[in-house]
Amino acid sequence: MDQMLASKGSAGTDRSEPTGLHMLRATPETVHWGYFDASIAPALTVKSGALIQAEALTHHAGDAPDLMMDESVRHIYDTVPEADRNPGVHLMTGPIYVEDAKPGDMLEVRYLRMVPRFDYGSNLAANWGHLYKEFGEKERVTIYKIDRSTNLAEAHYAYDYPGLYETPGKITNCPECDRQRALNGVRVPIRPHLGTAGVAPDQPGRVSTIPPGAHGGNIDNWRIGAGATMFYPVQVEGGLFSVGDPHVSQGDGEISGTAIEASLDVLFQIVLRKDFEFPSPLLETPSYWIVHGFDEDLDNAMRNASLDMLKFLNEEQDLSKDDAYSLMSITADFTVTQVVDGRQGVHVKVPRSIFPTGKK
Secondary structure (H helix, E strand, C coil), X not given: CCHHHCCCCCCCCCCCCCCXXXXXXXXXXXXXXXXXXXXXXXXXXXXXXXXXXXXXXXXXXXXXXXXXXXXXXXXHHHHCCHHHCCCCCCEEEEEEEECCCCCCCEEEEEEEEEEECCCEEXXXXXXXXXXXXXXXXXXXXXXXXXXXXXXXXXXXEEEECCCCCCCCCCCCCHHHCCCECCHHHCEEECCCEXXXXXXXXXXXXXXXXXXXXXXXXXXXXXXXXXXXXXXXXXXXXXXXXEEEEEEEECCCECCCCCCEECCEEEEEEEEEECCCCCCCCEEECCCEEEEEEEECCHHHHHHHHHHHHHHHHHHCCCCCHHHHHHHHHHHCEEEEEECCCCCEEEEEEEEHHHCCCCCC
C-alpha cells in the first residue's frame, strides 16, 4: 500500500489491528430494502479495526426460491412489506456505525472473504438492460449453478419472465414456467463481489440504492471482492456503512441489467482513516489503484474519473499534474463499469507496480 495511505489513526497510532469479530446476520431488523438513510438506527456499532462477518442477501432470490432461499431468507422476504422496498431495489444489511467517524473522514474497508451462501444464482435480462428493446422488450431469467470445486458456474436452466419485472424481491413460480436449456455447457469463472456497498449519504430521507455516487452505492465493479480494499468518504456521523447486492460473476458493463445475483457471506475489516481524504470511492487491489467516476452521461462519467485519478496521482503519489496527465494517457486503462444504473459508471486503473518501491 502507498506509504501516504498506510493505516494511521488521528493521533498517528496504528489503528489497523482487529478489535474483535462481530457477526451481522440478515434479519428483518438488520436490513433496509432499496435505500440508504442517515436516520436509520445502527444494526451494529464497532470501533476502528473491527472484523465483521455479514450476511449479504440478493434481492433476486425469488427467481428460484427452491434453490436460492432458506428459512431465514424467506422470513425476510415474507416480513419486509413490498411497499417498504423503495425507492431502490437492493436488499442491504446494516448500517454499521463506526465510533468517532465524522464527515470528511474515510472508511477503509478491507474485504477479506466472500463465500456463496447457496450453489445457485440468477441473471435477469431486465427491462433496464441496455438492449431491452432489441429483444422485443422480453425479460429472461437464467439460473446458474456454482461448482465450488472448480469455482466455475454454468447455466442450470432459463425461463422467460411472466410480465414485467418491477417488484423488488418478487417470488416467481418457476416450476410453473417453461424451463429451457441454456448456454450449451458454457462455464464461467466465479468472482464473488459486492455490487452495492457504501455509507449513508448526507441527504434527508431515503436515498435510492440504484445510482452509485460519492457514498459508494451501486458501483457494480466486480473487482470489489476478496483481497480488495475500498475507501469510502464518510458523509454523516458514524459513517453508517451497509452491504448488499451480492454477485458471483459479472462483466464490465453489466449489459443485461444484472450479474449472477447470489447471496454471499462476507468477512471484512473496517478501519477509520482521519489522515487523508478523497472525493469518490477509491479501490485498491493487489495490482491496481482504481478510481471511479459517475454521471448520467458516459462522457461526463469518464471526465469525473479522469479528474479524480489526476487528484490521486498528484496528491497521493506526489506527481505534478502535468506528469500525472502524461502517465494517465500512456498507462491508465479506462473501462465502462456499468451502463444500467441510471447514473453510469467508468473506472480507471493504474498499475501499482510502476511506482517506486514504497510508493505502491
